[in-house]
Amino acid sequence: MVPRGTHEYERFIRPSELARWGRAAGLVAHALTGIELDPFGGTRLRRDPAVNYLTQFVREA
Structure with missing residues (x-):
């Protein structure tokens, strides 16, 4: 889908991190x-927020 190296895993924000910042x-x-x-x-909305989430x-x- 996208070229290798497009994403840097260590820069992804986990939902738990975002919740902590919000608190x-x-x-x-x-x-x-x-x-x-x-x-x-x-x-499409999904139950699993593992990859993309709102x-x-x-x-x-």
Whole structure:
């Protein structure tokens, strides 16, 4: 799909890392879902956030 060396694994952000950064900023991870990108167009939501994911943070009042 993409040339070898396109991605640097050590730069990927894990959902747990992002949640920790959010907490440090006073935010709470409210939702996390995986997303599958279709190379021919479109996306699908998935339960597994292992590769690509979307997350929503909220600031508690």
